[in-house]
Structure formats: C-alpha cells, structure tokens
Amino acid sequence: MPAAARKETDYPMDLLNTLVQGLMLGGLYALFAAGLSIMFGVMRMVNLAHGDLAVIAGYLVLVLLGGTMFPLWLVVLVTLPLFAVIGYGIHRSLFSRSLKAGPLSALLVTFGLSIVIQNGLLEGFSADTRTIDMGVLNTGAFHLNNQLSISYLGLLTLILAVVVIVGVQLFLSRTRTGKMMRAVSDDADTASLVGANSKHLYAIATAIAFGTVALAGIMSGARSSFDPSIGPTQLIFAFEAVVIGGLGSLWGTLAGGVVLGLTQAFAAHLDPSFTILAGHLVFLAVLAFRPQGLIPQRTV
C-alpha cells in the first residue's frame, strides 16, 4: 500500500500501531532495566557492564545453537541459570571486593569489565552483526488488520518483562531471602546481627540481575541484530528507563521502560534519525523537572 494513501486513510490506525510498537519496545527496555534496578535497589551499585552482559548472552545462545543439537528453548533454559551462577561468582569474587574498597571502585571495576567484555567479544566473534534466529517467533505476528500487527516476539518480550518484574517484586516481599535482602539494603550492619550474610544476599541480587539481563539480551538479539559494541547503548537505555521510572522502584522501572519505548517509537514515526535523541531528551526532561522519577517511592 502506498505510504501517501495510508496516511490519508488510516491515520488513527497508524498512531495506534506506533503505540503498540512503542509499548513492546518499552517491554524490552524494562526487561533490560530490571537487573540494573535490582542491583541499585539492593546494594546501590550501578553495573556499567550490564549491557555487555546482555551481548554475551546473545553470543552464547548463538554458540550453543550452532555447536549443540539443543533446541532453542533448551538453550535459553541453560543460558539463564548459567548467567545467574556466573553473576553469583562474579559478585563474590569481584564486586564484593570493590564494594568494600569504596563507592568509586565498583563503578571503575564494572567499567573495566565492560571494556574487557567488548574487546573480548570483538576478538572472538569479529565486528560482524548477528541475529538470533527464533523461527516463527522472529517472523510471526498477529495481524489485527492491514496497519496493526503485534509481533509474537514483541508481545512475548513485553509479557516476560512484566513477569520478571512481578516475580522479583514478589520475591522481595514474600520470601525469607527477599525480606532479608531488603533488610540488608536498609542497614547491612544490623542485618548481620540477625544472621544475614550480606555478601551472599548481594550475590543473589547480582545473580538475579545477570539472569534477567541475559534474558533481555536474548530477546533483543532476536529482535534486532547485535555486535560486540552495542552493550553501552543497551546500558544507556536501561539506565534511562530506571531513572525515568524512579530510582529503586521496580514498578517505576517498568513504567520508565514503557515511556522510553513509546517516546522512541513516536519519534521514529516522525523522523527516524530523531529516535534515540528523543529518548535522551525525555530522560533529561525528567531529570530537570521530575528528578525523583515517575514512581519515586522505594519499593526495593
């Protein structure tokens, strides 16, 4: 259908489509941001290698798909817990030491890690762009009508984002470990007096963050192509979602992701070259006029 004719006839439908696409993009950003939000909420730490971890997950899935007979679902099922275990290990070996060394240190350590990961991936996989083939998930969509379609992948990502955020929220509010994690986040010294091993609990938070960011990396790797250098961009989008939503609030992170996704989708609709800048500008506007974010109260 010619673009001009479409604009003439179905303008509202066009907007609705943009809204739907933006919502699904927002789901992806929220999924990316969940881990960042958890780590900040529990231990006040920003992991600058967050986006690069997602990229590793993408490559790992590619390697496992290519090198084994495993079906995709099994590969994903192996990758996520593996990342959680790696997260636990990295926390106990690296992050906990850096948290002890001071607030600067954690930032510098994760920044260094980010550089190591990016260049390691570059060495191992070259700068070529790759995509994860998920078969019908990649291509399939619910075609509601000519203009409006909801891709399986986008919908699944949005659902996963909501599931992850609700799941983590329930974990923190209902389970013994989750409650202890909040106690440690409030006052680690006192928490140790009731038996909390803060290193262990922080490492669990890191494990959750690593697991969720791996999931985000896989979904993103199926949605669009990736290469070793895109980690920082993912980090920045995730970070913007967290700040727009409000620091330390998981519901806020979900809202922030959606706001960012919608902004980018509508900006792309107007002028594709304006997409990313528009997202950044919304982020700066939130900083300037509502620095506490959309949902400011601390729930983590």
Next chain:
Amino acid sequence: MTLLEVENLDVHHGQLHAVRGFSLSVEPGATVAVIGANGAGKSTLMRAIAGSHLPTAGTIRLGGQDITRLPAHRRVAQGISLVPEGRRLFKSLSVQENLETGTYRAGSGPWNVDAVMELFPWMRERARQNSASLSGGQQQAVAIGRALVANPKVLLIDELSLGLAPAVVKQMYALLPRIVERGTAVLLVEQDVSQALAAADLVHCLLEGRTVLTGSPQDLTPAQVEQAYFGLAHAGGGPEGN
C-alpha cells in the same frame, strides 16, 4: 558450665584502644550488667561480642566453643543476639517483617513471632505498619523481639533505656525477668545505673575500657559505684595519666 566467657579482650576503635583486657563470664539464666559513662567502651564491647567488630586480642567463648573470629551472622546461629544501640530497625520493613528477619537463622526455643506478640500485644494491630512510624519505646520492643525470635542463649542489649521516657524504661526492665525465666541469659550495657543495679545479678563497671569494679549489686555501696563510674578513685593519678 559458663555460658559466655570473655577473656582479656582488647578492642580497638580506629586509633582508640576502646576495650582493654576485659574479662567477664555469664552463667546460664543470669542477668549481667556492664555500666559505665559515655565513652567507657561499652558499645564497642557489645559489638565485639556480637561479632560486628573484631577484637585485637583475647578470646570469646560460647558454651566452651571459641567464637572470637566468627563473623556476626554466624554467631546468631550459635546463640548470640544483639539489640543494637538506637534500635536500628529496618525502616522499609513492616513490624511483622522486622520480627521475621530475626527468625532467619533462629535456633530452637520458646520464642517465635507469636510469642513476641503475646509479650507485646499492641504489635498485633500494628504488624503491617511501617516500623519507622512507631514510638521510641515501641521500636525498642520490636528490636528486642527481633533479637528474641532467634532464640539466643545470650541476649545482648546495648542501652536499653537510651532515649526512652522513664515510665517506658521501667516497663522495659519489667520485661527482663520474663525473658530470663524462659532460659535466656541477658548481658546488658547501660548508662542508667539505678536500673541496671536493680535488674542485674552481677555488675561490671567499665572505665576507659577497663573493669574497675565488679560484684553483685547488693554487695556494692552507692559510693563505690559512683567512684567507679566517674573514675573518681583515679583522680590525679589515673592509669593513663602522666
């Protein structure tokens, strides 16, 4: 057998030699009070016994087992719980959740969240309330409850009376026998000498990190206690004077 045994403990607080050669033993079912003025080293002593501040020398034994180097979170399972100075409730957790954190590594024993709520009936109505909204006395009660539900063998209480109204302080001290009668020994640190003397079976008076007087409250004269508390006996020629 002695429950808690502290021998020749030295604790440094940065440059400050806060506790010097301190020894003490707590028998099962006993209430022991350490009194002393501000800065006598009481809180540091308690934190060292609880494990959040490692001593530089000396030993701490619980039930004959050396726990001197054990981290705080593992001492809880061994049977030591501390009610920290200033209550230190988890401010984003509800009253109920604060109590539940205490059960994280609880031993077996008479105490659980229900038993604490029986001791402090008002807690039931406020179980879901945020702990930051409570009064000072209520916060102290939650802090004690949080430590109790771990079923400690020794309950350490740092400044039970601090910042509380006299009537509330009385209530708090009235509770101690009910805790001890269920088999928990209590070691408390206090600035409020009269309360501590009334409650304790044994008193240690701490001055500049050292024990300067020890004995059972009925054997001590007020003058002795006063001298030890303020260090008057050392005026003009204290241990650290030139």
Next chain:
Amino acid sequence: MARTTPPTTEGTTTPVAASAAPPLPGALVTRAGRASKASAGVLALAVIVLAALPYIAFAGTTSSMVTFFVLLIMASMWNLLAGFGGMVSVGQQAFVGVGAYTVLAFANMGINPFVALPLAALTCSVFAIPTSWLAFRLRGDYFAVGTWVIAEVYRLIIIRFDSLGGPSGMSLPGLNGMDPVLRGALTYWAALALAALTILGCYLLMRGRTGLALTAVRDDETAARANGVDVTWSKRLVYLVSAAGCGAAGGILIIDSLSVQPNAIFSVQWSAYMIFIVIIGGIGYLEGPLLGAIVFYALQQLLAGYGSWYMIILGAIGVAGAIWLPRGLWGTVTNKTGIQLFPVGYRLNQPWTLPPNLR
C-alpha cells in the same frame, strides 16, 4: 593554652603551636618539602627540554608526544573532577567533542584553529553550565551514566548540523597552506603548553580555597556544608574547569588529525583512557595523572600490535587496580616515602608530640 598561628603559603615554614611552657621544640608545619622544591625545578627543566624537542627529534616523535600531552590533560581534568571533586564522570568526551567542533566551527568562519583553541576551552565551560544543572541532580554512580547520556546528546545534536559535516564528520580547513613541519611543531608546542598549564592550574586551584573546600566536601559533605562551604559552587567550578581542559584537548586532537569524526571524538573510549590513567597513577594526587599517563603511553607503545588485546589488558589492569591498588602507583609511593611533587596539603616535618600540659 596553645596559640596557633595561621600557616602562610608558598613553601615557608611556620611554627604551628607556640605553647605556654615548655616551648615546643621543632614542630614545624610546611607545605613544600625539599623533594617538591627540587621536583618543581626538575619539572620546569623538563618543560624547557620538551619545548626544544621539535628542534632535535623527528616529527614522528613529537607527533606521538602530542597524544601523550592530550591524554595527560584529559586525565588531569578527570582527576580534578573525580579525585578532588568526587564526581565520577563517564561523559567527559562531551567536552572533548564540543571542543573539537568549536575549533572546526571557528575555522569554518576563517579563524585560525590555533587561535580558536582558547575559544574552544571557553565554549566548553559555557556549555558546562547548563550541563551541570542537569548532571548535578544525579549522585554517585548515577552521575556517571547521566553524564554519559549527556555526551551522547551532544553528539546526536552536532551530527544534525550539515555545516559541521553531519554524521560522517569533516576535515579541518585553515591549516592546509601551512608547512607540515611548522604545523607539527606548533601543534606540539600548543599541546605541551596546555599540558603544563593544566598541571599548574590544578595545583594552584587545589591549594587555594577551592581545594580546601573540595577536600572538606570529599571527607564529609554534610559537615562541610554546615561549616559554610559552598559545596555546589566549588563542585561547579571544578566541573567548568574540567570541561574547559577537555575542550582544549579536543581542540588539539582535531588540529593534530586535521579532521573530525563524531563517533570517534565523542567516543566513551576517552573516558576509559582518562579513568585508566588516573586509577593506575593514583586518584586524588596531582602527580597521579602524570605517572599514569607515562605508564599508559608505555603500554600503548608496547601493545600497539595486539589489536583488541590491548584494550582487554588495559581493562583488566584497571579492574585489578581499582580493587587492589586503590591509591594507584603514586599513592603507594607517597605513602611509603612521603615524597610529594605537588604538595597541596600541609605536613609535619617532625613527629609531633602533645605538650605535657595537654597530655
């Protein structure tokens, strides 16, 4: 009681406490030690020798020295920001880029790029004012990523200007007619002068009121505020100075390469370099960036042939340094020996004992 005399500046020795009785023997508080006076001389000499380099060395040497000076400037600026101001930025490339593009914009108007260098520094500090309004709303780690986003915004806005070359960048006009040897030498001198100015500027800034205020803020912001330190003003001043320095460094970069490419000039890699140099050299020491830049430069020469392994090793060293050597090389040295090249604090020359009447 002890009567204290306020210590005076500039390397003089001042008896700090003239106690009643008995008089205190030899407790002297000084700023510049003998080592630092000697080192000031050595540094001045080094600058003179380095200034003569274009007459003695090949153009290749002086050209690679330009990179060294640029890194030294950037690292010193980052050290000022993070080490003294407590603001860990991952977005200083914003000002590297704005500086380079300012030189380009002025060159497009017919102004000599060398003349435009100070204008680039000025422009960057002007840009830094609104930037700081936004960035200062974020604390700690979030400040870091926030500044990074702001740098991205600068890049995305600048590539929308076709007159500045758009997304693919453009070459710098105005220096084509100049003799390459002379241009090389001028670039080298400009870089050297800026590096020397940067170090001197940091030194003077940190031993003045601002330095004192920042040290107080770094130790305890609330207490500093309560004592009347204008925290925000001090931080903003450092932020502006740091932006100016990075802008000038960006200006040197475009003059040196005669072209600019937005993705390269606004690359977060610049921040990575700055951070690495300062961490290895010693954060919070004025000597740190100098030592760190030398180490970095040596590593760069050593590992130049290994492609991305170079960055992997650099990143790994940075991680290890941040955890196991938090004071960096210089911090470790000065802790063991007490040597200071640029003393910004005060020091006791003799172990000072409390007078008996106060004991």
